Amino acid sequence: MTMTPSSDGNLLEVKNLRTYFETDDGTVKAVDDISFQLKRGETLGIVGESGSGKSVTNLSVIRLIPEPPGKIVSGEILFNGTDLLLLSNEAIRKIRGRRIAMIFQDPMTSLNPFMKISRQLMEMTQLHLGHTKAQARDHAVQMLETVGIPDARERADSYPHEFSGGMRQRVMIAMALSCEPELLIADEPTTALDVTIQAQILELIKTLKRKTGTSVILITHDLGVVAGMTDHVIVMYAGKIFEQAPTKELFSVPGNPYTKGLLRSVPDPTAEQGKLYQIPGLPPDVAHLKPGCPFAQRCDYTQDICRHEFPPFVQLNADHYSLCHFAREVYSESGGTPA
Amino acid sequence: MSANNSTLLSIRDLKVHFDLGGGGLLDKLLGKNPEKRVVKAVDGVSLEIYERETLGLVGESGCGKSTLGRAILRLTEPTAGQVFYRDRDLARLSQRQLREQRRHLQIIFQDPYASLNPRMTVGQIVGEPLETFRLARGREVEKRVQELLETVGLSKRFVKRYPHEFSGGQRQRIGIARALAVDPDFIVADEPISALDVSIQAQIMNLLDRLRREKNLTYLFISHDLRAIRHVSDRVAVMYLGKLVEIAEAKSIYKEPLMPYTKALISAVPVPDPQVEATRQRIMLEGDVPSPINPPSGCPFHTRCPYAIDVCKDVVPSLVEIKPSHFAACIRISPAQPHIEDVAPGAAPGLE
Numbered sequence: 001m002t003m004t005p006s007s008d009g010n011l012l013e014v015k016n017l018r019t020y021f022e023t024d025d026g027t028v029k030a031v032d033d034i035s036f037q038l039k040r041g042e043t044l045g046i047v048g049e050s051g052s053g054k055s056v057t058n059l060s061v062i063r064l065i066p067e068p069p070g071k072i073v074s075g076e077i078l079f080n081g082t083d084l085l086l087l088s089n090e091a092i093r094k095i096r097g098r099r100i101a102m103i104f105q106d107p108m109t110s111l112n113p114f115m116k117i118s119r120q121l122m123e124m125t126q127l128h129l130g131h132t133k134a135q136a137r138d139h140a141v142q143m144l145e146t147v148g149i150p151d152a153r154e155r156a157d158s159y160p161h162e163f164s165g166g167m168r169q170r171v172m173i174a175m176a177l178s179c180e181p182e183l184l185i186a187d188e189p190t191t192a193l194d195v196t197i198q199a200q201i202l203e204l205i206k207t208l209k210r211k212t213g214t215s216v217i218l219i220t221h222d223l224g225v226v227a228g229m230t231d232h233v234i235v236m237y238a239g240k241i242f243e244q245a246p247t248k249e250l251f252s253v254p255g256n257p258y259t260k261g262l263l264r265s266v267p268d269p270t271a272e273q274g275k276l277y278q279i280p281g282l283p284p285d286v287a288h289l290k291p292g293c294p295f296a297q298r299c300d301y302t303q304d305i306c307r308h309e310f311p312p313f314v315q316l317n318a319d320h321y322s323l324c325h326f327a328r329e330v331y332s333e334s335g336g337t338p339a
Numbered sequence: 340m341s342a343n344n345s346t347l348l349s350i351r352d353l354k355v356h357f358d359l360g361g362g363g364l365l366d367k368l369l370g371k372n373p374e375k376r377v378v379k380a381v382d383g384v385s386l387e388i389y390e391r392e393t394l395g396l397v398g399e400s401g402c403g404k405s406t407l408g409r410a411i412l413r414l415t416e417p418t419a420g421q422v423f424y425r426d427r428d429l430a431r432l433s434q435r436q437l438r439e440q441r442r443h444l445q446i447i448f449q450d451p452y453a454s455l456n457p458r459m460t461v462g463q464i465v466g467e468p469l470e471t472f473r474l475a476r477g478r479e480v481e482k483r484v485q486e487l488l489e490t491v492g493l494s495k496r497f498v499k500r501y502p503h504e505f506s507g508g509q510r511q512r513i514g515i516a517r518a519l520a521v522d523p524d525f526i527v528a529d530e531p532i533s534a535l536d537v538s539i540q541a542q543i544m545n546l547l548d549r550l551r552r553e554k555n556l557t558y559l560f561i562s563h564d565l566r567a568i569r570h571v572s573d574r575v576a577v578m579y580l581g582k583l584v585e586i587a588e589a590k591s592i593y594k595e596p597l598m599p600y601t602k603a604l605i606s607a608v609p610v611p612d613p614q615v616e617a618t619r620q621r622i623m624l625e626g627d628v629p630s631p632i633n634p635p636s637g638c639p640f641h642t643r644c645p646y647a648i649d650v651c652k653d654v655v656p657s658l659v660e661i662k663p664s665h666f667a668a669c670i671r672i673s674p675a676q677p678h679i680e681d682v683a684p685g686a687a688p689g690l691e
Contacts, residue, residue, distance in 0.1 A: 049536040049537060049538060050536055150626065164627045164628075165400075166627055167627065194399035194400050194563065194628070195399065195563065195565065195604060195607045195608055196399060196603055196604060196607045196624050196628075197399075197627070198607065198609075199606075199607035199609075199621060199623065199624075200623060200624070202609075203621075203623065221536065221537055222609060223537075223611035224566075224608065224609025224610050224611045224616070225609045226611070227609065227610065227611050227612055227613045227615070227616045228609050228610075228613070228616035228617075247613050248613045248614070251611065251612060251613050252613075261538065262537060262538065263611065265537060265538055265540070265541035266537065266541075266566065266611050267541075267544075267566045267567060267569060267570035268566075268611075275545055275548070276541045276544055276545055276570060277541065278538065278541035278542045278545055279538040279541070279542075280542075282506055282508065282509075282539075283506075283536065283538075
């Protein structure tokens with residue numbers, strides 16, 4: 001497969017992606033016209049709550065959306081300049097696992113319970129790198145050592161259930177990185193883990209990223225994880241990107257009421273607090289979105305226009321965008337100076 | 340706060356051990372499980388819970404916090420120890436006597452999807468305790484149910500609906516309404532927000548806080564989420580492998596954790612501030628939490644503790660008041676030397 005040079009050092013460019021699901025309840029626009037870029041070597045965080053579309057976005061990138069009931073309706077997904085949506089199934093299979101790898105939240109459901117870990121790892125490199133059995137096995141043990149599995153040589157022949165949750169997630173990382181992919185997509189990789197194990201796994205991802213230069217997309221709802229792991233952040237809500245900015249900017253000068261609300265509703269462990277700020281109401285029913293801004297009902301800044309007109313995607317400065325009728329005001333209030 | 344309020348619950352040396360079998364003649368002959376295997380889920384916990392406080396109970400998987408919460412209510416039977424509620428040892432009561440006491444001690448469960456009977460309407464779920472304890476009948480029940488729903492921020496219209504029609508956060512509110520129905524004194528909240536979205540978590544925490552003030556409730560708030568615990572609790576107790584390892588006021592636990600496990604736990608929590616995250620020094624623990632089946636000897640944390648010395652594997656540390664109202668279980672610190680980083684290598688001031 002020929003590689004076309006990518007533009008502007010962007011490893012991945014998603015343009016106007018729309019992924020819809022046909023359900024008994026109507027068409028669910030799980031991802032509804034989103035665009036973003038990932039620079040080589042960077043970590044992009046995608047933040048959102050249930051129903052935001054964050055997971056569907058990533059499943060769309062590697063074309064794991066079940067069709068039916070889902071369908072990538074339109075858009076472009078440029079990976080190194082090549083549009084993944086135009087590739088044949090065979091071509092995309094060569095990329096999945098080899099050049100784009102994914103790790104999921106629950107390692108128990110992504111690992112085959114009937115196969116030894118060694119075999120699952122060996123499968124990857126035998127298939128994608130053409131390793132012989134011996135080469136694959138050596139490589140597998142090496143990967144397990146790299147991710148910190150103690151006694152890797154002996155434990156390689158264990159089954160997934162013989163490992164703890166944290167260890168299983170390390171095995172997943174070993175599998176994901178065994179072919180040295182250019183892009184790693186990690187979907188809530190530590191949500192199911194204890195906090196001290198989470199710290200270990202996140203540190204591991206950071207270290208491996210430094211060593212191999214892999215670019216990472218990290219999906220999470222935990223703003224603390226975003227703060228510690230990412231260079232850029234996208235905040236999603238009801239299938240849309242509500243805000244997009246470099247991480248430091250997003251936390252210090254948020255330009256969107258939803259982002260502000262989220263930041264305020266996370267308890268700050270270092271300070272005394274009275275009542276916690278809460279975003280009122282519930283996340284919207286994505287199958288039946290009302291006209292106007294999907295966040296209007298829950299927003300502190302809502303005015304009439306918000307209920308009738310869909311908000312513009314406003315550019316606040318070079319790298320910072322917000323989907324809001326009052327983006328500039330919200331940004332100024334946070335202390336930002338709109339360009 | 341703790342000094343002024345009286346004790347509502349006094350837990351003394353509570354143990355919950357689960358027998359996994361093994362160690363029998365046949366096991367030995369067959370070569371499998373030659374040792375008797377016991378899960379020491381809760382292994383000798385003593386604790387006072389004061390009236391109108393929220394005591395946070397924190398720890399990672401397998402530490403025994405949920406088991407402790409359930410054992411207090413005898414939803415899981417204690418193996419040994421005492422649970423005094425207003426001078427009565429709940430652990431010793433007959434089933435009938437216990438049922439009477441249960442009215443005062445309620446629970447909110449973690450999983451809002453599994454803890455509501457899918458075949459009962461909201462009205463039936465919230466009304467059931469009133470009927471079980473014969474607190475109301477007929478129209479009274481209906482009226483009370485409506486009041487309760489309003490109290491937790493749900494519309495009266497929901498009375499005839501079924502659980503599956505609601506979101507996680509709403510279901511949790513239904514669970515709270517049910518717990519409040521009997522006007523209890525004490526509520527065990529077992530991971531009440533873990534399954535919820537961030538924005539809904541804040542709503543539920545605020546609700547629980549308001550209810551506590553309005554109804555003079557006492558909470559045992561069990562969670563692995565340190566940020567939430569810090570926010571809602573007056574005091575925080577930390578558990579590790581079935582034992583209590585530290586207990587203090589919430590802000591002290593956070594600002595000045597004394598026991599090495601607590602330090603590692605606090606340092607592992609990600610902070611939503613990129614500046615802090617970029618510069619902080621983390622205490623990284625090696626490996627996994629050991630299994631609660633036949634846990635390590637001596638201090639259960641010694642296998643992963645960056646400050647462990649030889650004698651740590653021989654001595655089970657007791658909770659010592661290292662600073663006023665701040666208790667920690669570690670032989671390497673003492674009231675004279677509270678900070679383990681300053682203690683001379685190899686020294687154990689707590690033993691002298």
